[in-house]
Amino acid sequence: MPALRVILGDQLSHDVAALDGAADDDLVVMAEVRGEATYVRHHQKKIAFIFSAMRHFAAELREKGRQVRYFHIEDDEDGPHTLRAAARKALEEGRFDEIVITEPGEWRLAEDLRRWEGDLGVPVRVVADDRFVCDHETFEEWAEGRDDLLMESFYRMMRRKTGLLMDGDEPEGGRWNYDKENRKPAPGGYEPPKRIDFQPDDITSGVLTTVAERYGDHFGALQPFHMAVTRAEALRALNAFIGRALPEFGDYQDAMLGGEAYLNHSLLSAYINAGLLGPEEVCEKAEAAYRAGGAPLNAVEGFIRQIIGWREYIRGVYWLKGPDYAKTNHLNASGKLPDFYWDPEKTDMACVSEAVRHTRDHAYSHHIQRLMITGNFALLAGVEPAEVNEWYLIVYSDAFEWVQLPNTHGMALFADGGVVATKPYAAGGNYINKMSDYCKGCAYSVKDKTGEKACPFNYLYWYFLDRNEDRLKGLRRLNMPYNTLGKFSVERRNEIREDADRFLKSIGVR
Ligand SMILES: Cc1cc2nc3c(=O)[nH]c(=O)nc-3n(C[C@H](O)[C@H](O)[C@H](O)COP(=O)(O)OP(=O)(O)OC[C@H]3O[C@@H](n4cnc5c(N)ncnc54)[C@H](O)[C@@H]3O)c2cc1C
Ligand code: SF4
Structure with a gap:
C-alpha cells in the first residue's frame, strides 16, 4: 500500500x-x-x-x-x-x-x-531532518561535559566538517574568525546595494487577497509584497546578494543607517529556513566568490560563520535544552512589552522606532537591530522573556521557534543565564550612536546621561547593571562596567533609579 x-x-x-x-x-x-x-x-x-x-x-x-x-x-x-x-x-x-x-x-x-x-x-x-550540517547526536556529543557551550569552538568543528574556507587542516588566511574587522559604521552618504523585488504572480496574488481577508488584523504591512516564493527566485536572490552585497557584508555587518532596512545583509534567512535554499549551497557560493576574487575573506568568513556557525549552533541549543529552556528567567524580568513594539509612531526613540518600522513593513530587521535595538531595549527595561519571545516569533518572516527562541531568550535577553552568550548584550546609547546615524534625528540626547531629555538607553543601561548586581557581578566580562558603577555616588545611583522608574512607568513596562 x-x-x-x-x-x-x-x-x-x-x-x-x-x-x-x-x-x-x-x-x-x-x-x-x-x-x-x-x-x-x-x-x-x-x-x-x-x-x-x-x-x-x-x-x-x-x-x-x-x-x-x-x-x-x-x-x-x-x-x-x-x-x-x-x-x-x-x-x-x-x-x-x-x-x-x-x-x-x-x-x-x-x-x-x-x-x-x-x-x-x-x-x-x-x-531526521538532514538539511542541517550538524545532526542532534553530533551536537550532543560536542556539548557533553563542556563547562560552557562556546559557539566559536563549535564553529571550528563545522568548518572542519564541511571543509568550507579550509586550507588543508588550517583555516583559510591563517585565522578562524575575522569578526574584529566587521564592526565598521557605514560612512555618510553610503548607498547600499539594490535588491531584487519579485513581483507577485497569480498564486501569490490569490494568497495576498486571502491573507488580507482573514488575517488583516494581524500585525504588519502585507503590501507591497516582493519576497521570493520559489526556489528559482530564491536562487536569484542568492546570486544577487553574492554579486552585489557580499563584498561589503563584513565591513558593515554591524552598521545601521536611517531609512536603510537591509544594508549589505543577505535577506536569505526566510528562504533558508523554509527550505527553498540549502545552508551549505549558500556557503559554497560565497566561498566560490572569495576564491574567484569577487569578495574579501572578512566578508565571506563572516557570512559563512553566521550560517554553519550561529545557525547550526542555535538549532543545537534549542533541541539540547528542551522545552523547559523557554521557562527560565535568569534575570527575573517581569515587565510588560511596551505598545511601541507594535507601532513605531508610539515612541520618540529614533532607533527603536526605525527598527520597529522595518519590522512592520518588511517582516524583517537585520541582526544588529534585533539584538542591539529591540532586544537590548527589552533586556535593559526588564520585559518578561515570554512576551519578548512571542513578539519575535510573530513579527519576522524567518521566525520558527528553533531559531527564534535561543536567539531571543538566550542571546538578546540572557534569560537562560548564559548558555548562548557569555555576558548580556547590554549597551547604552554610545554604542548605538557609534554604529548608526539614528541619534542625530532623535528627540533624546545621546550625550545626556540622566534627566528627561537624556537617551533612555543611557540610564537604563546602568539601572540594568544596578538591579541585577547580585546575578551578574561575578561575570568576568562585566568587571569593567561594574567597577565603574561601583564608583558612582549614592546620589547618582538614585538619580538613575528615579529616571528609569519614571521612564518605564511612562511606557507601560511597569
Ligand atoms: C533577538 C533575535 C531574534 C532572532 N530571530 C531569528 C529568527 O526568528 N529566525 C532567524 O532565522 N534568525 C533569527 N535571528 C538571527 C538573525 O538576526 C537573522 O537570521 C538575520 O537577521 C536574518 O537576516 P539575513 O538573512 O539578512 O541575515 P545575514 O546577516 O545576511 O546573515 C546570513 C545568514 O546567517 C544566518 N544567521 C545569522 N545570524 C544568525 C543567528 N544568530 N541565528 C541563526 N542564524 C543566523 C541566517 O540564515 C542568515 O540568513 C535572530 C537574532 C536575534 C538577535
Ligand atoms: S539618542 Fe538614544 S534613543 Fe535616541 S536614537 Fe540615539 S540611542 Fe536611540
Whole structure:
C-alpha cells in the first residue's frame, strides 16, 4: 500500500527526507491550517510568504509527477484545523500503510506528533531532518561535559566538517574568525546595494487577497509584497546578494543607517529556513566568490560563520535544552512589552522606532537591530522573556521557534543565564550612536546621561547593571562596567533609579 508523506510549511525542499524513496502512488499531504496560522498572530507577510511558497512547492511536486493532497485555507470552514486533522482527512480518502514525516522544527509539533500513531491508527515514521550540517547526536556529543557551550569552538568543528574556507587542516588566511574587522559604521552618504523585488504572480496574488481577508488584523504591512516564493527566485536572490552585497557584508555587518532596512545583509534567512535554499549551497557560493576574487575573506568568513556557525549552533541549543529552556528567567524580568513594539509612531526613540518600522513593513530587521535595538531595549527595561519571545516569533518572516527562541531568550535577553552568550548584550546609547546615524534625528540626547531629555538607553543601561548586581557581578566580562558603577555616588545611583522608574512607568513596562 502507498504511504502518506506529510510536508510542513518549512520543509519546502525537493530533497527533504520525507520524500526519500517515495513511490509513484504515494500521496504527498500539505496543509494550510488555522492552527498553524494563528497559534501566535503571525505577521501578515510571514503568513503570505509561507502559504505562497507552499502552493508553489505543491505545484512543482505535481509537475514532477507526484500526487499531492493540498488543503487550502480558503476551505477551512469544512476542512481540517490542525496538521493532525489534515493527515486524518487524507487517510480517510484512501488506503495507506504508513505516514512518513520529516521531524518538525519545534517542540510543540514534535510533541503533537507523538500522539499521531495512536490517534490515527497507522504507523508514523518520523525521519531526521538532514538539511542541517550538524545532526542532534553530533551536537550532543560536542556539548557533553563542556563547562560552557562556546559557539566559536563549535564553529571550528563545522568548518572542519564541511571543509568550507579550509586550507588543508588550517583555516583559510591563517585565522578562524575575522569578526574584529566587521564592526565598521557605514560612512555618510553610503548607498547600499539594490535588491531584487519579485513581483507577485497569480498564486501569490490569490494568497495576498486571502491573507488580507482573514488575517488583516494581524500585525504588519502585507503590501507591497516582493519576497521570493520559489526556489528559482530564491536562487536569484542568492546570486544577487553574492554579486552585489557580499563584498561589503563584513565591513558593515554591524552598521545601521536611517531609512536603510537591509544594508549589505543577505535577506536569505526566510528562504533558508523554509527550505527553498540549502545552508551549505549558500556557503559554497560565497566561498566560490572569495576564491574567484569577487569578495574579501572578512566578508565571506563572516557570512559563512553566521550560517554553519550561529545557525547550526542555535538549532543545537534549542533541541539540547528542551522545552523547559523557554521557562527560565535568569534575570527575573517581569515587565510588560511596551505598545511601541507594535507601532513605531508610539515612541520618540529614533532607533527603536526605525527598527520597529522595518519590522512592520518588511517582516524583517537585520541582526544588529534585533539584538542591539529591540532586544537590548527589552533586556535593559526588564520585559518578561515570554512576551519578548512571542513578539519575535510573530513579527519576522524567518521566525520558527528553533531559531527564534535561543536567539531571543538566550542571546538578546540572557534569560537562560548564559548558555548562548557569555555576558548580556547590554549597551547604552554610545554604542548605538557609534554604529548608526539614528541619534542625530532623535528627540533624546545621546550625550545626556540622566534627566528627561537624556537617551533612555543611557540610564537604563546602568539601572540594568544596578538591579541585577547580585546575578551578574561575578561575570568576568562585566568587571569593567561594574567597577565603574561601583564608583558612582549614592546620589547618582538614585538619580538613575528615579529616571528609569519614571521612564518605564511612562511606557507601560511597569
Ligand atoms: C533577538 C533575535 C531574534 C532572532 N530571530 C531569528 C529568527 O526568528 N529566525 C532567524 O532565522 N534568525 C533569527 N535571528 C538571527 C538573525 O538576526 C537573522 O537570521 C538575520 O537577521 C536574518 O537576516 P539575513 O538573512 O539578512 O541575515 P545575514 O546577516 O545576511 O546573515 C546570513 C545568514 O546567517 C544566518 N544567521 C545569522 N545570524 C544568525 C543567528 N544568530 N541565528 C541563526 N542564524 C543566523 C541566517 O540564515 C542568515 O540568513 C535572530 C537574532 C536575534 C538577535
Ligand atoms: S539618542 Fe538614544 S534613543 Fe535616541 S536614537 Fe540615539 S540611542 Fe536611540
